[in-house]
Amino acid sequence: GWLLARTAFGLRVRAVGEHPEAAASVGVNVARTRYLAVAASGALAALGGVYLALDQHQFTDQMTAGRGFIALAATIFGRWEAKRVAFACLLFAAAETFQIQLQGTQLLPSQFVEMIPYVLTIVALAGVVGRAVPPAALGRDEPA
Known part of the structure; x- marks a missing residue:
């Protein structure tokens, strides 16, 4: 920021x-x-x-496990503002940590536990889609 x-x-x-x-x-x-x-x-x-x-x-191959897409989701969820994006990153990191901690309990099948960060990402984006306004020139070429 x-x-x-x-x-x-x-x-x-x-x-x-x-x-x-x-x-x-x-x-x-x-x-x-x-x-x-x-x-x-x-x-x-x-x-x-x-x-x-x-x-x-x-x-290790695939060691990032889709974290780049989660980072893009954090940017959109944070509405392109540094403080909000940092908060979104902390939220998604907490979900990742929760998922790792929950794996040791064996309360749920591991496949469901491993989905937690990705499901949270989808839910978070579903609440922001249509309201998050990207920078006006995002994806446009530079002026001539």
Whole structure:
């Protein structure tokens, strides 16, 4: 939240996401800013992957188990606002932790227990669909 809300770089990132034409009209290099933002997000995702691999002490095929889609769901559920997205990530992480803890109890079949984070993701998105407004220029090419 702080970086996007209180710095010149954050203002440029928000501007190129909401209205790239206006950002370009005041001299912001839209393509450069977008590439920097994507590179920064990729670097953060890579750090998350490294942490996951270090925690496992090995690389395993399918070790992410769809967490990228859960991260996208957290972004939509958080309505593209950093604090809300952080809360959504904590909520989904709590569901993952609950699922791991519940596996040891054998109260439910393991297949049902493993579904908990994904079912929570679907339920959370079902309540937000149609109300979450993405950045206006999401998916649009930069201005000519």
